Amino acid sequence: MLKEKLKNKQLILASGSPRRQQFLKDLNLDFKIQLKSVEEIYPPNLKGADIALFLAELKAKAFDGSLQDNEILITGDTIVCIDNIALGKPKNAEEAYQMLEQLSGRTHEVISSVCLKSTEKTKLFYDKTVVYFKKLTSEEINSYIKNYQPFDKAGAYGIQEWIGQIGIEKIEGSYFTVMGMPTHLLYKELMNF
Template sequence: MLKEKLTQKKLVLASGSPRRQQFLKDLDLDVEIRLKPVEEIYPDELKGEEIALFLAELKAKAFENDLAENEILITGDTIVCIDDQALGKPKDKTEAIKMLQNLSGRTHEVISSVCLKSTQKTKTFCDKTVVYFKELSSAEIEYYIENHQPFDKAGAYGIQEWIGQIGVQKIEGSYFTVMGMPTHLLYDELLKF
């Protein structure tokens, strides 16, 4: 249904994330991947949802004058929030260990945002999911970081990976939001866009 509606449009995904690329394929959408380097810096006063929305829009602004009339750009961002603190991607192993120790035995929120942009308009939205982690041992954290190198993931983990399988007790919200793309909202918003 969505594919038929978008026959006159070309979708451009500005993400190197294999997960986001796969989500769009799974929605039966043909996309062109276009990447531009963007420094993911946001104002200090922003919190939670505001950060995710700001970063998705920031990534879209990099393409301000590079879109054709028939193109829809899709950008996105995911952050992990705990204790009013946003966790992005860890810079190194030490930071990854600290993040996972902080998440261990607690709940946190994962916020994934999307920005749709054409030459005529921009629409930004996000979704939140609450994730419950069991108490993780130091050995489990070490094993995960050594074997899965989660340095490209917000909060230093991927729910679809080993640590999600052994550590996540439950979620409230969308699994796909935790993986980095609220596909249910993306589908609806593309239909409206």
């Protein structure tokens, strides 16, 4: 249905994330990948969803002036929030450990945003999921960091990986949002775009 609606459009995914690429494949969409380097810095006064939306739009702005009339650009960002503080991607094992220790035994929010952009318009949207982590042991945290190297993931974890399987007790919201793309909203917004 969506593929038929977009038959005269070229989708461009501006993400190196294998998970986001797989989501578009799973939605049966044809797309090409184009990456532009963007420094992910946001104003310090932003909180929660505003950070995720700002970063998704920032990534889309890197394509200003380079989109063709038939192209739709898709950018996105995912942040993990605990105690009103956004956790980005850890720079090293020590930072990853601190993040996972902070999430251990607590709930946090995962916010995934998307920006759709064409030569005519821009549409920003996001989804939020609450994640409940069990109390993790230092052995579990260290083993996960050593074996999975979660340095490309906000909050230093992937729900689909071992730590998610043994550590997440429940979620309220979309599993796909935690993985980095609110696919239900992406489908709806592309249908209307």
